[in-house]
Amino acid sequence: MNAKELHKKNPGKLEVIPTVPLETREDLSLAYTPGVAEVCLEIAAKKAHVFDYTIKQNTIAIVTDGSAVLGLGNIGPEAALPVMEGKAALFKKFANVDAFPICLNTQDTEEIIKTIRNIAPVFGGINLEDISAPRCFEIEKRLIEDLDIPVFHDDQHGTAIVVLAALINALKVVKKDKNAKIIVSGAGAAGTAIANILRNYGFYNTSVCDSQGLICTLRTDVNEAKANLNKISNPKDICGPCTNAIKGADVFIGTSAPDVLTKKDVRGMAEGAIIFALANPIPEINPGIAKKAGAKVIATGRSDYPNQINNVLAFPGIFRGALDAKIKIITEEMKLEAALALANMVKNPDVENIIPSVFDNGVSKNVANAVRKIARKERK
Secondary structure (H helix, E strand, O other): OOHHHHHHHOOOOOOOOOOOOOOOHHHHHHHOOOOHHHHHHHHHHOHHHHHHHOHHHHEEEEEEOOOOEOOOEOOOHHHHHHHHHHHHHHHHHHHOOEEEEEEOOOOOHHHHHHHHHHHHHHOOEEEEOOOOOOHHHHHHHHHHHHOOOOEEEHHHHHHHHHHHHHHHHHHHHOOOOOOOOEEEEOOOHHHHHHHHHHHHHOOOOEEEEEOOEEOOOOOOOOOHHHHHHHHHOOOOOOOOOHHHHHOOOOEEEEOOOOOOOOHHHHHOOOOOOEEEEOOOOOOOOOHHHHHHOOOOEEEEOOOOOOOEOOHHHOHHHHHHHHHHHOOOOOOHHHHHHHHHHHHHOOOOOEOOEOOOOOOOOOHHHHHHHHHHHHHHHHHO
């Protein structure tokens, strides 16, 4: 059975089922009218009680506008729905979080922000998904400021958390440290978040490229988000094509486009080169080609190669921990602690084992524990 057959046979990967009995008059009077009025009045008297009495305590909204779906681009809200359904299923499977797909028929920043504000009373958190850059940065920032529940753009931070975890272990394999020269190819949502989390962890020799070359101060064609990137990367403020920057690099992290990295590029990297080719479904370089060219550790976003870097390793546990701790903001320290929790699950990393599998026991639990740990620390 292929994917189309599966979805045709099972239209919709989710269903809504009651969690209370509805068999008798008494059942109905408790779950619905007249009994439910007592609960309504309790919440009206103290709004925070909504977490105690309703689905809000365990429900996440997965919100997209369909503008940057997988590697398919701007395919619209209807076409995005199967992905959001799948993500909701993963939330339930791996962290017992009830998530609901919400695909908006607008790509206007203000309308998206307003809509999410207006539906927020139902949910304990907002997972932004597949919204194109640079709009996604402003949407997330404004919603974090406006809402009293956690807002998390998974394409940015989920990916960044898993990349950092994998890089920590990959560097152990090749016996290198935080002084490694790192090139991030792609300055969109994922590339920007990766550059930020690497900086926050202590990787100061990181440079970011887009399709026009290195992000540097002499560039006049960059938007605000890319200009901000230059403040935390490219320490020598070198300009020019990305190919030049790759020479002598220890690490290449691709969140860009298929086949942008060549055998010649890899051969020009430092000994023990680390390649994270994360473009999906076709990576920046075929892993087999990268290996023949001399790369030591190779990861992709695909499940048919070793070392799959998949944000499903992060987002279920992040939100499980956030909901349990009743936090309002997922902080940078929580993201770093989550990455360390993932990295520490691999006791003896090797070239084909730098990151746990999503099916490994304890992945979401460990990430959730990391979030709760920092939440407790920040409350003291």
